[in-house]
Amino acid sequence: MRALSGVFSATLLVCGVALCLWQLAVHPDTPLPREWNPTKRLYLDDPVTWLTAYKLDVAAGDAQMCREVVAASDIRATMLDPLEVSAQCGIENRVRLSGAGQSALSPLETSCAVALRLAMWERQGLQPAAQRHFGEGIARINHFSSYNCRAIRGSTTRMSLHATAEAIDVSGFVLDSGRSLSLKADWARELAFFEEIRDSACQWFETTLGPDYNALHADHFHLQSRGWGTCR
Ligand SMILES: [Zn+2]
Structure with a gap:
């Protein structure tokens, strides 16, 4: 009793x-403070706390909130109408992205969720790592695009998340000094840098695949806004 x-x-x-x-x-x-308040949405320039990854997931999964977070941030993105191609292909929450933080991108169409996650990685992972390893920032993120209506390579039936622009392939970077770093040419030489930013991508994306995963990813990081946490 x-x-x-x-x-x-x-x-x-x-x-x-x-x-x-x-x-x-x-x-x-x-x-x-806002960054410790689970009832407040994500702001990209808030300090990172235990709640930040949760807030990012919430914003990435909510079309309206995602647009609000992007609009209130330094992401260079234009909101577009949905792209409807077929039952399997299209971009629901479509944006045209040309930069995030200090980094430019050659403009691409992607999902708001990918833009948001990429911006988070740029701010919290790429720039600090570039400063630590090279003493300068990143000026450009090179990519192999995001939207692509296709199946997963090696499969005939399972569609890639590129078919809905929920993934982006990042192939390298240009530093402030103009020096280029590509996964294909510089992976082994700059391994510490690439491993550090890969691990950081795993924090902000749901799936991260790179050269350590398989030969199909020898020249890029495949970064997904959905998945089960694969990080290789
Ligand atoms: Zn990919």
Whole structure:
């Protein structure tokens, strides 16, 4: 009996604390910083906390919120109408992306979710890693595009996430000084840099495949906004 009332009191206490925290989060004058508040959406320039990856997933999965986050950020993107090609191919939340943060991209059409995740990687992974390894920033991200109505290579039936622009293939970078780095030519020589940014991509994308995965990815990172966390 005494044990039971102990459990009851403990449960009551936990519920009370949870309720207080929730009240704190939703109160209009909450002192809780935005980046620690699970009821506030993602802002790309907020400091990274334990909640950031969760907030990114929420924004990437919500068409309207994704557009709001992009519009309030330094992502250079134009919102476009959906592209409807077939039952398997098209871009639902379509944007035309030409840059994120300090990096330019040759313009491409992709999904809002990919634009958002790429911008997060640029800010939190690429730029800090380039500064650490080369003492300068990244000026350009080179890519092999995002939308492509095709099956997974090596499969005849399973469609690639490129068919819905939920993936992007990144092939290399140009540093501020003009120096080029490509996965194909520089992987072995700049392994520490490439491994660091690959691991960072795994934080912000749901699937990351690169040269360590298989020969089909020897010259690019395949970065997906959906998946089960594969990181190789
Ligand atoms: Zn790919």
